[in-house]
Amino acid sequence: MRLFLSLAVSSLAIWLSTACGRGVAVNTPTDPPVSGNVNGNDTPNPTSTNTTDLRASATAAFDTTARPKWLADRIQAHLAEPKANPGVQISRYTYKGQVVYYETLGCCDQFSNVYNAKGKLICHPDGGLTGKGDGQCPDFDKNKTGESLVWRDPR
Structure with missing residues (x-):
């Protein structure tokens, strides 16, 4: 029995030593670039430009039609304060038959x-x-119409 146990332990040790070494190779590429220069053209430049630009347009299409003085003053007051995050935005709508201004x-x-x-x-x-x-106006989102962006903080 002792001989069998000794043989089993030896076999297990041999198997583990060879099994752990199988198929494991860590190689660091040492081939020089094709052009001999790391700044060569091995990686080609992209062939197309991005089609999605997530940045806000620098020239937003603001509706400046007949901006009341109080609203122009309010915009100037926002510009005098530090920029909010997210930025302040003012839109014009029709709500319950009248022109209203919605300010976020x-x-x-x-x-x-x-x-x-x-x-x-x-x-x-x-x-x-x-x-x-x-x-006071829980139906505002459902009943506002004719959205027009009046101003968005450009900073």
Whole structure:
């Protein structure tokens, strides 16, 4: 029995020593580049340009038609403050038969604002701790029409 156990252990040791070495080779390429220069043309340049540009257009198509003075003043006030993240954006819509201006503000639980054409705050349709605004215009998203981007912080 002792002989059998000794033979089994020896066989296992031999098998492990050869099995671990099989098929394992770590080679570091040492061939020089084809041109003899690492800056050669082994890797060709791309043959096409990117078709997707995720950056915002530097020249956004803003609608500047009849911007009320209060709105121009509000835009100047935003430009005097540090840039918000995400940036402030103002859009014009028709809501309940009147022209309104929807202003998004920066990050994190801030209310968005909806102003009438004279600059009076009508409601906060979204934002706040619940994300549902102040409840004064819960149908704003469903009933706003005629979207037109008025201004987006370009910084």
